[in-house]
Amino acid sequence: MAKWGEGDPRWIVEERADATNVNNWHWTERDASNWSVDKLKSLLLAVSVENDEGVCKVTEVTKSDGEASINNRKGKLIFFFEWNIHLSWRGTSKTGVKYKGTVEIPNLSDENDIDEVDVIVALVKDEPETKLLDLMKTDGADQIRKALANYVDTLKLEFTQGMILPTVNGVQKEQSQSKPKIDLQTKIATSQLPSQTKSVGVKIPTCKINLKDEFMTSPEELYKIFITEELVQAFTHASAVVEATKGGKFRLLDGSVSGEFLELVSDQRIVMKWRYKSWPAEHYATIKLMFLGKDDGTELQVECRGVPLVAASTYIHKECRCWKSGAAQNGGTQQIASMEGS
Numbered sequence: 001m002a003k004w005g006e007g008d009p010r011w012i013v014e015e016r017a018d019a020t021n022v023n024n025w026h027w028t029e030r031d032a033s034n035w036s037v038d039k040l041k042s043l044l045l046a047v048s049v050e051n052d053e054g055v056c057k058v059t060e061v062t063k064s065d066g067e068a069s070i071n072n073r074k075g076k077l078i079f080f081f082e083w084n085i086h087l088s089w090r091g092t093s094k095t096g097v098k099y100k101g102t103v104e105i106p107n108l109s110d111e112n113d114i115d116e117v118d119v120i121v122a123l124v125k126d127e128p129e130t131k132l133l134d135l136m137k138t139d140g141a142d143q144i145r146k147a148l149a150n151y152v153d154t155l156k157l158e159f160t161q162g163m164i165l166p167t168v169n170g171v172q173k174e175q176s177q178s179k180p181k182i183d184l185q186t187k188i189a190t191s192q193l194p195s196q197t198k199s200v201g202v203k204i205p206t207c208k209i210n211l212k213d214e215f216m217t218s219p220e221e222l223y224k225i226f227i228t229e230e231l232v233q234a235f236t237h238a239s240a241v242v243e244a245t246k247g248g249k250f251r252l253l254d255g256s257v258s259g260e261f262l263e264l265v266s267d268q269r270i271v272m273k274w275r276y277k278s279w280p281a282e283h284y285a286t287i288k289l290m291f292l293g294k295d296d297g298t299e300l301q302v303e304c305r306g307v308p309l310v311a312a313s314t315y316i317h318k319e320c321r322c323w324k325s326g327a328a329q330n331g332g333t334q335q336i337a338s339m340e341g342s
Contacts, residue, residue, distance in 0.1 A: 061085065081108070285308075
């Protein structure tokens with residue numbers, strides 16, 4: 001038992017104004033979706049650019065599909081947001097001629113940096129060509145990205161107020177991200193140290209996810225989809241780099257996913273070390289794909305081990321969405337078998 005004043009502060013129960021959830025050590029979550037819709041609208045409707053050709057201004061947010069939330073675990077805030085946004089803009093030339101256009105932002109999410117967010121600017125169908133389109137594609141897109149960056153910064157600063165609850169004295173305590181180093185030499189003689197040292201790190205709560213899907217194709221053809229770079233790009237509708245050898249690296253979904261092939265058994269099994277770039281640094285899940293031939297096609301069984309618990313719901317959501325698209329192309333039926341904590 002630690003002496004007074006020497007205990008780990010994370011386990012010290014102090015008097016609290018609310019009498020619950022000391023330092024938000026337990027899991028708390030706050031939905032930021034409605035707030036985000038209003039914030040994005042106010043920021044994007046303020047976008048306006050001008051040059052010698054005229055003025056362009058965002059006039060309407062026509063679509064804002066998505067969600068946002070903030071989670072607090074052990075005093076650490078974890079942000080999730082994913083948005084598909086459509087805008088209308090209007091350009092007015094120096095001669096007074098008006099033009100209408102659209103903007104699509106399909107991938108504003110916590111997995112992409114702001115400079116990776118696509119801002120697709122176009123004119124409304126049947127509108128005549130105008131140099132104002134170039135203005136909107138350059139300066140306009142830059143201003144839109146700045147507005148999106150403002151949203152992300154505000155989400156992480158203003159909307160998080162109260163997520164780390166105050167103590168009875170009104171002082172907020174921020175959890176240390178790592179344990180203080182201890183000079184063992186002052187306490188233990190060198191000869192008493194164990195011959196093997198144990199690495200010290202932060203334990204990440206993980207879970208196991210099992211998925212399965214049926215495809216109306218042979219195991220050979222389905223296997224090729226996962227190891228052939230051109231087919232991976234066609235299946236995911238995104239850029240990819242695939243080195244289909246044991247120890248070979250891969251990057252999928254425009255760099256959102258990366259990893260390494262651990263095992264490749266032709267037409268039967270693929271085992272990968274796999275991670276989303278938003279996961280904790282250097283943390284990888286192990287993904288096993290099993291290709292089981294059937295009379296009317298192939299059953300694909302997927303086992304995912306070591307998926308960070310905080311990312312599990314997001315992972316399932318995106319995985320199912322991708323698989324539904326693939327199932328529609330291949331006559332498959334997507335199913336989720338189970339998700340277990342570990």
